Amino acid sequence: MNLDLTWRLLKGGGRRGLLGAWLTLGAVAVATALLLFAVAANSAFQARAERGAWRNPVPATSGAVAIEASRFDFVRDRAITVVDLAALDGRTPEPPPGLPRFPAPGEVWLSPALAELARELPADQLAERYPAPKGVLGDEALIHPDELVAVVGRQADAPEMTAARSDDWLLGKPPVKVASLAGTPSEDAQAYRMLSLVASVLMAVPLLVFGGAAARLTVARRDQRLAALRLVGATPGQVVGMTVTEAVIVALAGALAGAAAFALAVPLLAGIEMQGGRWFAADLFPGPLVLAGVLVAVPLLVGLSAVAGLRRVVVSPLGVAKRETPPAMRFVRVLALLAVLAVFPMLTRGTSVSIIAAALALAFLCVNLAGPWVVGLIGRITAGTARSPARLLAGRRLVDDPRSAWRTVSGVALTGFVAGFLGLLSPATFDQDAGGPPQLRITAPAGQADQVVRQARERLREAGVTAEVKPVKDVVVAALGSSAGEAEVDRARTALTGLVPGRTPTTKADDGRFGVEILADVRVGTIVVLSVSFLVAIASSGITAMSSVLDRRQTYGLLRLAGTPLSVLDRARRSETLIPLAVMGGGAILVGAFCAMPFMIGGVNATGAITLGACVVAGFAGVIGAGALSRPLLRSVTADPAPRPD
Amino acid sequence: MNDVLVGRALAKRFGQTVALGGVDIAVRAGEAVAIMGPSGSGKSTLLHCLAGIMKPDGGEVHLLGQRIDALGERRRSALRRTRFGFVFQFGQLLPELPAEENVALPLMLGGVPRAQAVRQAREWFGPLGLQSMESRRPGELSGGQAQRVAIARALVSKPAVVFADEPTGALDQQTGQETMRLLVEATKHNGACLIVVTHDPNVAAWCDRTVEVRDGRLLTSGALA
Ligand SMILES: Nc1ncnc2c1ncn2[C@@H]1O[C@H](COP(=O)(O)OP(=O)(O)OP(=O)(O)O)[C@@H](O)[C@H]1O
Numbered sequence A: 001m002n003l004d005l006t007w008r009l010l011k012g013g014g015r016r017g018l019l020g021a022w023l024t025l026g027a028v029a030v031a032t033a034l035l036l037f038a039v040a041a042n043s044a045f046q047a048r049a050e051r052g053a054w055r056n057p058v059p060a061t062s063g064a065v066a067i068e069a070s071r072f073d074f075v076r077d078r079a080i081t082v083v084d085l086a087a088l089d090g091r092t093p094e095p096p097p098g099l100p101r102f103p104a105p106g107e108v109w110l111s112p113a114l115a116e117l118a119r120e121l122p123a124d125q126l127a128e129r130y131p132a133p134k135g136v137l138g139d140e141a142l143i144h145p146d147e148l149v150a151v152v153g154r155q156a157d158a159p160e161m162t163a164a165r166s167d168d169w170l171l172g173k174p175p176v177k178v179a180s181l182a183g184t185p186s187e188d189a190q191a192y193r194m195l196s197l198v199a200s201v202l203m204a205v206p207l208l209v210f211g212g213a214a215a216r217l218t219v220a221r222r223d224q225r226l227a228a229l230r231l232v233g234a235t236p237g238q239v240v241g242m243t244v245t246e247a248v249i250v251a252l253a254g255a256l257a258g259a260a261a262f263a264l265a266v267p268l269l270a271g272i273e274m275q276g277g278r279w280f281a282a283d284l285f286p287g288p289l290v291l292a293g294v295l296v297a298v299p300l301l302v303g304l305s306a307v308a309g310l311r312r313v314v315v316s317p318l319g320v321a322k323r324e325t326p327p328a329m330r331f332v333r334v335l336a337l338l339a340v341l342a343v344f345p346m347l348t349r350g351t352s353v354s355i356i357a358a359a360l361a362l363a364f365l366c367v368n369l370a371g372p373w374v375v376g377l378i379g380r381i382t383a384g385t386a387r388s389p390a391r392l393l394a395g396r397r398l399v400d401d402p403r404s405a406w407r408t409v410s411g412v413a414l415t416g417f418v419a420g421f422l423g424l425l426s427p428a429t430f431d432q433d434a435g436g437p438p439q440l441r442i443t444a445p446a447g448q449a450d451q452v453v454r455q456a457r458e459r460l461r462e463a464g465v466t467a468e469v470k471p472v473k474d475v476v477v478a479a480l481g482s483s484a485g486e487a488e489v490d491r492a493r494t495a496l497t498g499l500v501p502g503r504t505p506t507t508k509a510d511d512g513r514f515g516v517e518i519l520a521d522v523r524v525g526t527i528v529v530l531s532v533s534f535l536v537a538i539a540s541s542g543i544t545a546m547s548s549v550l551d552r553r554q555t556y557g558l559l560r561l562a563g564t565p566l567s568v569l570d571r572a573r574r575s576e577t578l579i580p581l582a583v584m585g586g587g588a589i590l591v592g593a594f595c596a597m598p599f600m601i602g603g604v605n606a607t608g609a610i611t612l613g614a615c616v617v618a619g620f621a622g623v624i625g626a627g628a629l630s631r632p633l634l635r636s637v638t639a640d641p642a643p644r645p646d
Numbered sequence B: 001m002n003d004v005l006v007g008r009a010l011a012k013r014f015g016q017t018v019a020l021g022g023v024d025i026a027v028r029a030g031e032a033v034a035i036m037g038p039s040g041s042g043k044s045t046l047l048h049c050l051a052g053i054m055k056p057d058g059g060e061v062h063l064l065g066q067r068i069d070a071l072g073e074r075r076r077s078a079l080r081r082t083r084f085g086f087v088f089q090f091g092q093l094l095p096e097l098p099a100e101e102n103v104a105l106p107l108m109l110g111g112v113p114r115a116q117a118v119r120q121a122r123e124w125f126g127p128l129g130l131q132s133m134e135s136r137r138p139g140e141l142s143g144g145q146a147q148r149v150a151i152a153r154a155l156v157s158k159p160a161v162v163f164a165d166e167p168t169g170a171l172d173q174q175t176g177q178e179t180m181r182l183l184v185e186a187t188k189h190n191g192a193c194l195i196v197v198t199h200d201p202n203v204a205a206w207c208d209r210t211v212e213v214r215d216g217r218l219l220t221s222g223a224l225a
């Protein structure tokens, strides 16, 4: 459809027209790359959850072939997942993923990272716990490449497979008879997936808004020309067809560039540590279907957005050529936001995550809907109270086109929403224990505490570890000397391995390890989400600032000819951004914090407050910086002594 | 020696193109001068050099005996704001400002408080036939009305010289005549000189004299009629 004409329109747009196309292309590329990241993060957590499923046994209802149990062991400050497997008498179960065969009793298989650590550390600190490993686990068995996993084959009637274990998931899984080793994703893996879903929503919505803004940019750059086309008699269909084709072509190129950029960034992204390790690069590559979906959806969205932006041109050929007082924003927009916000106090931590994610997405979209209305209001107030010409220009401009002003700040404002939400949500750090000499504790089977104490003393003495061992009820406590370092602790751990079947001696720090890890992950996740949001925000504010200069180059040029100092124009442009930024950014942070209230754990903490503060500073600095980038452009478009409408 | 604006041996080239090839021109107090000539002959370039928008490659420009072409951009910009007024073909009004604020803008840039600037600006609307147009935006005005707002804006800060580059170029014949009459009358009434670039002899007829530009030179002597 009119492809030839479209192509000529695109090429014939002159250098400035092409600049607009490049801006759009760049914006769409950034949006696509980040969108792929948001989607890939989700599927990456899913891939981890699925690969880890075999260690989370599902009790067999019939046809059990094997017994599976797992527990955590520790070395230095890292956790080792130890999986005990035993074939039931006369059965030959399918091997678990990553193993060539079902482990025979006494066989040990280690993950590559564990095998290497066992080689690096002295044998009496780690290797002796898992003697004579038969081989290395394949990647299919591992959640991430750095994971420490040991698979130990046992007899079905070995004490490890029959003794009762604690039900606390922190200590592992008690022996379970299973029909296969397929398993099911563990609860904590599911929790991670849910959190990543929320993070994806938080990242994806501003991206979609950004993509839409990018599309409008093409249209804004062209509506003058298109109105002219309409005036010479092009049918609405032709005009829409041409512009949308153009927008879609540019968007497709941008989407492909974005996908390529994402692929190049994967090795870097794979280095972000989560759940105690880096990522398999393959996990971060979205599946071909998802990729195709994004590559189709992004240009489609840009096309739709372009149609929406064109409606004005099509409705009336004079609509764009002649600027009129814009219809006032409807207050309904704000009502929509208030309605959605009213829902939040009803939510609780028990509400299903998908409902929370949906409510969050809605609140997000409504902040975006209410934004232009509030910007318009701010504009009226600014213009009404302005004393300086720059303020007056800024205020009138806000009233005139609140949508475009909102576009400039929406990214940062929406990031403020995210920051407010996460800032309240990120829990305080656990209290670390007050130090003192390390103690290893292990729970003895009922009534055997004294016997276990004796054996522990014996073993520790043989290993040359000085420790005072005594029972506290059922728990055997081995207090090491105050000079004991981590090597000494690991020697003691190794010496005590297998002391109580199915149980691991642990220190206080070991017991808190998972809590610390989850906190660290939440923090990393927060930083990732905020970084993505800020990238989007700053890119979008830079791009809109540039396109607004390009759109108004004639007026700016003539004002400058008539002697208006560049600094006044620049100050007006700056207030045009900063005034709504201050109000909307602050407002969005409050709304985000409000939405987070039902899910708060404990009070507001320093980490959250610091994150928030850093966000405010980074947001303002980024937007000011991005705006400053378009100053040379302003200078160059106003330097032309005879600005002409083109 | 009551010349307000004097250009001597003005020369300007763009690459190979000689836009001005040594132009002498003088404008007296209260005088209205039309600059005519074929397209591409250098009319706009001459206007831009005289108004301190462009630096000529050769020659000098004097305003009230003071040389202005050698000033830096900042000083020339201030000069344009305070001593000159401009009317262009179209597109000079800020679309988002109501008419009265468009007119008040030069005053505000000069440090006049907003309320006073707007009050002063409003005084121009009646004489220019713009009653009750004060709070309309440029998009809601006809082409002729918009040009009259532009005239008010050019004159509001009491300039010494008003420059107009094809001020009626986008208007029909009758509106153009009416606009031109208002421009000349208002300028003279304020004691300013007027320099108008135009293609239209009817427009030029409103001025005291006409100078013809051909290939960057004046046909008739610009110094005096
Ligand atoms: N910025 C520029 N770069 C290069 N050449 C220019 C530039 N401005 C003007 N010229 C050239 O200088 C010559 C005079 O231009 P000018 O704009 O002064 O003509 P004009 O008489 O105003 O024409 P018109 O009546 O069409 O407006 C022309 O040949 C033009 O092509």
Ligand SMILES: [Mg+2]
Pocket: B043, B044, B045
């Ligand atoms: Mg000209």
